[in-house]
Amino acid sequence: MGKKVTLDADGVYYKQLNEQIRDAIRNGAEEIELLNVRGQRYIGNAIDKPVKFLVHGVPGQDMAAFMRGAFIRVEGNAQDGVGNTMDDGEIEINGMAGDVLGYAMRGGRILVKQDVGYRVGIHMKAYMDKAPIIVAGGKAGDFLGEYMAGGAIILLGMDSTMPENAPITGRSLGTGMHGGVMYIRGEVPEYQLGPGLSFHPLEEEDMAFIRTHVEAWAKAFGKDAEEAMKGTFRKVKPFSKRPYGNMYVGTN
Amino acid sequence: MLFKPISQNFNDFVIDRDKERCINCEVCVRQCSYEAHFWDDARQCVMHDNTKCVGCHRCEALCPTGCLTIKKNPADFRDNALWTPTYMKHIYKQGDTGGILLSGMGSPSAKPIYWDNLQLDASQVTNPSIDPLREPMELRTYLGSKPDKVEVEETPEGPRLKTKIGPQIKLEYPMMFSAMSFGSINFNLHKAMAMAATELGIVYNTGEGGLHPTLYKYGANTIVQVASGRFGVHKDYLNAGAAIEIKVGQGAKPGIGGHLPGEKIDEEVSKTRMVPVGSDAISPAPHHDIYSIEDLLQLIYALKEATEYRVPVSVKIAAVHNAPAIASGIVRAGADIVVLDGFRGGTGAAPTMIRDNVGIPVELALAQVDNRLRDEGIRNWASLVVAGGTRCSADVIKAIALGADAVYIATSALVAVGCTLCGRCYTGKCPWGIATNEARLKKRQNPEIAAKRLTNLVKAWGHEIQEMLGGMGLNSIESLRGNRDKLRGIGLNEVELDILGVKHAGR
Numbered sequence: 001m002g003k004k005v006t007l008d009a010d011g012v013y014y015k016q017l018n019e020q021i022r023d024a025i026r027n028g029a030e031e032i033e034l035l036n037v038r039g040q041r042y043i044g045n046a047i048d049k050p051v052k053f054l055v056h057g058v059p060g061q062d063m064a065a066f067m068r069g070a071f072i073r074v075e076g077n078a079q080d081g082v083g084n085t086m087d088d089g090e091i092e093i094n095g096m097a098g099d100v101l102g103y104a105m106r107g108g109r110i111l112v113k114q115d116v117g118y119r120v121g122i123h124m125k126a127y128m129d130k131a132p133i134i135v136a137g138g139k140a141g142d143f144l145g146e147y148m149a150g151g152a153i154i155l156l157g158m159d160s161t162m163p164e165n166a167p168i169t170g171r172s173l174g175t176g177m178h179g180g181v182m183y184i185r186g187e188v189p190e191y192q193l194g195p196g197l198s199f200h201p202l203e204e205e206d207m208a209f210i211r212t213h214v215e216a217w218a219k220a221f222g223k224d225a226e227e228a229m230k231g232t233f234r235k236v237k238p239f240s241k242r243p244y245g246n247m248y249v250g251t252n
Numbered sequence: 253m254l255f256k257p258i259s260q261n262f263n264d265f266v267i268d269r270d271k272e273r274c275i276n277c278e279v280c281v282r283q284c285s286y287e288a289h290f291w292d293d294a295r296q297c298v299m300h301d302n303t304k305c306v307g308c309h310r311c312e313a314l315c316p317t318g319c320l321t322i323k324k325n326p327a328d329f330r331d332n333a334l335w336t337p338t339y340m341k342h343i344y345k346q347g348d349t350g351g352i353l354l355s356g357m358g359s360p361s362a363k364p365i366y367w368d369n370l371q372l373d374a375s376q377v378t379n380p381s382i383d384p385l386r387e388p389m390e391l392r393t394y395l396g397s398k399p400d401k402v403e404v405e406e407t408p409e410g411p412r413l414k415t416k417i418g419p420q421i422k423l424e425y426p427m428m429f430s431a432m433s434f435g436s437i438n439f440n441l442h443k444a445m446a447m448a449a450t451e452l453g454i455v456y457n458t459g460e461g462g463l464h465p466t467l468y469k470y471g472a473n474t475i476v477q478v479a480s481g482r483f484g485v486h487k488d489y490l491n492a493g494a495a496i497e498i499k500v501g502q503g504a505k506p507g508i509g510g511h512l513p514g515e516k517i518d519e520e521v522s523k524t525r526m527v528p529v530g531s532d533a534i535s536p537a538p539h540h541d542i543y544s545i546e547d548l549l550q551l552i553y554a555l556k557e558a559t560e561y562r563v564p565v566s567v568k569i570a571a572v573h574n575a576p577a578i579a580s581g582i583v584r585a586g587a588d589i590v591v592l593d594g595f596r597g598g599t600g601a602a603p604t605m606i607r608d609n610v611g612i613p614v615e616l617a618l619a620q621v622d623n624r625l626r627d628e629g630i631r632n633w634a635s636l637v638v639a640g641g642t643r644c645s646a647d648v649i650k651a652i653a654l655g656a657d658a659v660y661i662a663t664s665a666l667v668a669v670g671c672t673l674c675g676r677c678y679t680g681k682c683p684w685g686i687a688t689n690e691a692r693l694k695k696r697q698n699p700e701i702a703a704k705r706l707t708n709l710v711k712a713w714g715h716e717i718q719e720m721l722g723g724m725g726l727n728s729i730e731s732l733r734g735n736r737d738k739l740r741g742i743g744l745n746e747v748e749l750d751i752l753g754v755k756h757a758g759r
């Protein structure tokens with residue numbers, strides 16, 4: 001059993017809170033429970049130890065930015081920028097998350113119980129054995145997976161706070177995508193796709209991959225994985241590793 | 253050749269080979285990466301194809317008998333002040349391909365260069381000039397946020413600074429090597445910049461392509477850049493340098509992102525950028541986590557948190573119309589350094605129309621940003637750096653007199669190692685071994701020799717700056733900063749003088 005530390009974030013400014021967190025880790029904390037978190041930014045920022053965080057409340061912007069290898073569970077919603085340029089680790093958000101989740105994320109996994117905001121998963125990239133994964137149980141806003149260069153996004157469209165008839169994803173889905181893959185459960189009109197993209201049939205490996213991560217999502221939030229697997233998934237992948245390769249003519 | 257595209261009819265250069273002196277050694281064949289020279293089996297001699305020549309002068313420089321001359325193609329179109337050959341050739345190319353015109357290097361367009369319209373002062377009789385060979389002459393510069401006031405306390409050991417001063421970059425010369433990513437230029441030059449910066453006591457900027465593992469040891473003389481693609485950006489990278497720079501914009505291509513073509517992504521570049529070999533490395537136009545000054549603040553502080561407030565954070569923007577208001581926002585968002593990059597700044601690749609038509613001269617932007625920050629009383633909160641088309645030490649010293657704390661140089665650094673401004677950096681075939689990652693080409697740059705040349709350049713400029721300072725009766729660069737009374741304009745109208753905040757010569 002590792003050393004556990006509990007910090008009360010009530011009325012503590014983010015700078016001090018994050019200092020306390022870093023100090024705790026320097027002193028050997030392996031589990032950190034944060035109480036009364038109300039919008040404090042940068043929790044878990046650049047933490048590169050396998051620390052387990054349990055966050056009660058709503059963490060502020062850029063939670064887990066540049067994080068490498070920690071685990072964060074949020075009991076509540078999260079604000080914008082979760083997992084910004086994150087290198088590795090695991091995040092569970094037992095609620096909704098805001099915009100730009102997983103921007104330029106390079107590794108690790110983010111599980112969100114419900115909806116995510118706009119510009120989610122932009123420029124995620126895979127490298128060597130690292131492949132970032134986002135699973136969201138609800139719906140997503142515009143620009144999902146734009147400029148995506150690697151990794152995977154799974155959007156379930158099941159557990160949503162949005163109206164029933166609201167689309168599962170917004171416009172410009174995957175614009176400029178040049179790597180990685182998106183799986184979207186349910187109906188997505190073709191016009192929502194970015195230029196040049198199309199839906200692809202799912203192979204067996206795709207289903208196995210989806211199952212692994214949907215099961216993790218279901219386990220994290222007490223959901224039924226089989227229920228989720230019943231739906232039909234649509235696969236979006238880039239048409240080229242070099243979508244803009246032929247657009248130019250050289251001059252001086 | 254009936255179906256030759258029109259654009260190939262009108263080559264820019266002709267290769268003049270003096271057959272008398274040519275010994276058919278084929279050096280030119282090996283040196284030209286564009287295959288303009290070739291061995292002609294039928295004629296048993298070296299021949300050439302003018303249409304392939306980009307005018308880089310590599311073959312000419314290396315030909316052992318000196319029998320090559322690369323000339324502009326004398327074949328000319330009928331004179332037309334509107335339809336210059338450049339525009340016609342652009343259209344031929346676009347008619348052939350339907351492509352967006354792409355260029356390398358900074359804009360060659362003939363637009364005003366205000367440095368050339370500014371003259372420096374010198375002391376005569378009163379306030380005599382200082383001889384830098386005899387007297388100490390301070391060029392040392394600190395970049396970073398300065399406090400509104402300083403408090404000093406008396407201690408038994410003497411006076412001590414009570415005010416806590418934020419992190420600073422210490423420079424022995426008011427110059428830095430500007431961002432050129434590993435990938436756009438190769439490892440040998442990155443290493444050369446790192447070595448030269450260390451030797452000189454200045455810093456170089458990694459650009460947005462990450463930092464090669466073997467260059468971490470030069471960290472104290474490195475600025476690590478974070479751009480929209482976030483290539484190679486992680487905790488160790490952020491903590492490796494003396495500062496972090498957020499690249500919002502680039503002078504050569506304001507408003508658009510970057511795009512390193514898959515051809516340039518080899519094993520080493522891939523490792524450093526952390527993207528697969530051969531796949532394009534695309535930097536989106538904006539940082540998608542920055543849509544406002546408030547968002548910028550968020551990223552600045554995310555970086556400060558990630559480095560535990562140990563290093564200054566710089567924000568680089570292209571010099572555009574509203575630069576003063578934007579710069580004010582950047583400073584208020586917590587940046588310790590603001591960089592203004594003018595439209596003459598270099599690039600590995602930029603759409604030609606954007607390079608030549610977007611952005612404003614950095615001299616004007618600099619003067620106005622400095623004014624604005626002074627008017628708002630926040631000039632000390634951040635240092636001001638200019639970049640883009642600084643060709644000589646006089647440009648540097650004029651920039652400082654206009655209000656800059658330091659100057660970024662990049663094109664001049666490349667010229668120092670052999671670049672001939674051929675403007676084809678985007679092909680990845682730079683015959684001078686600079687903007688290329690091809691093994692046989694990049695070995696044309698030896699890191700030690702290149703480092704020596706870069707060191708020579710900065711030292712030479714440093715000496716010249718000291719002499720000019722001495723001539724003005726100043727013994728430290730600090731006394732010149734924003735001291736526009738040391739400048740006079742020539743050939744400028746009243747609006748230009750007003751914007752620059754300088755008097756006309758004679759006043």
Ligand code: SF4
Nearest residue numbers: 274275277278280315
């Ligand atoms: S390098 Fe000079 S001498 Fe040798 S083949 Fe070429 S032109 Fe002739």
Ligand code: SF4
Nearest residue numbers: 284305306308309311
């Ligand atoms: S080396 Fe350069 S100058 Fe010589 S022919 Fe080739 S492109 Fe032209």
Ligand code: SF4
Nearest residue numbers: 671672674675677682
């Ligand atoms: S770096 Fe190379 S390709 Fe680019 S302008 Fe200079 S010589 Fe030409």
